[in-house]
Amino acid sequence: MQDKPLRQSRIQKKNREAILTAALREFSARGFAGTTIDQIADAAGLSKPNVLYYFQSKDAIHESLLRELLDLWLDPLRELRAEGDPQDQILAYAKRKLELSRDYPQESRLFANEVLQGAERLAPILGGELRELVDEKSALIARWIADGRIAQVDPHHLLFSIWALTQHYADFEVQVRAVLGPEHDPYVEAGVFLDLLYRRLLRPQPRE
Template sequence: MTEPLKSPAPSRIQRRNRARILEAALDVFAQHGYRGATLDQIAESAGLSKPNILYYFAGKEEIHVTLLHQLMDNWLEPLRQLDPDGSPLEELLTYVRRKLEMSQAFPRESRLFANEILQGAPRIAPLLEAELKPLFDGAAALIDRWAGAGAIAQVDGRHLIFSIWATTQHYADFEAQIAKLMGPDAPREGAAEFLNGLYTRALAPDQS
């Protein structure tokens, strides 16, 4: 029986051009959202022709979905790293710090994800169900066990995770507003210290 022919591995130039397109698209989608972005804008930002873009991707949607899949894989890693055997308060404070660091290091990716969710998650809904929900449910259950054992304050794990997402990713999703209100460097200087203190006080177990 003849084995099916394998597709040749992409060349160095093809890999470089594909990465170039995705990097340019990330800028365009983060600035304009999915609906406002066009292939012409992506091509201009990448310094490639529109036909060249379509050689690597079927269209705007495929580029967008590719970026979302890459984002989700990296974005969920801090939640995966919650250690059930670690110190509960330290594990959660470390999670807050990692999420803040990611929002500050990858603001475009955060805005890409936020824009997709605001539109009802039409392109990422299957990924949310398959990857995020089981991880979210597991992390929330772990937090609930820690709270039930008195290792942290009595909190609802689900709402705590939502709160951490809101307070950390705000620094990426509303970066322009924060810069206008506080100056371009101020948020980075004080955010980590503030959030560490906030969640330390909120999660410290009842000593009474």
């Protein structure tokens, strides 16, 4: 009798993950408006009532996915620390963001679709938690600049550029691979290029 709750808990976890995985595929391909609970249920191999047992609505599934995605996306930025070499830390951040685009392309496209549609469901987070974290890390980058440890750049736009240059490879992966051809690995080549680009950009100028 003691095993039954544990077995149910494992089944519940498995079903919840199946729903979120299916919803991610559907939302990233069709957008929020074009996706239905029935489509998510079919993709997850579950009945519609079963899906609604775990999530009350399509909105609840979507919100859960977005929150998990933002946690994933923000973790590398949280790792920027005052200790250590500033240039190495920023380069490591850009590398990690590129790895996230490589490993989680559907999540990136889901986020991009939400932003392109006005980000109504993300607005409280974008203007709250995200803004606070970006302001905090921009202030840290500004201190590195003031100390002459990296070149004079706008901290906010430095972060924006990293987002744009790394997430592009997930959001426009079909285009990138079509242009480069099958003999190229876009993520390996992008990693080399971005490392060179940001090393040159961030290298401090000698003080006169």
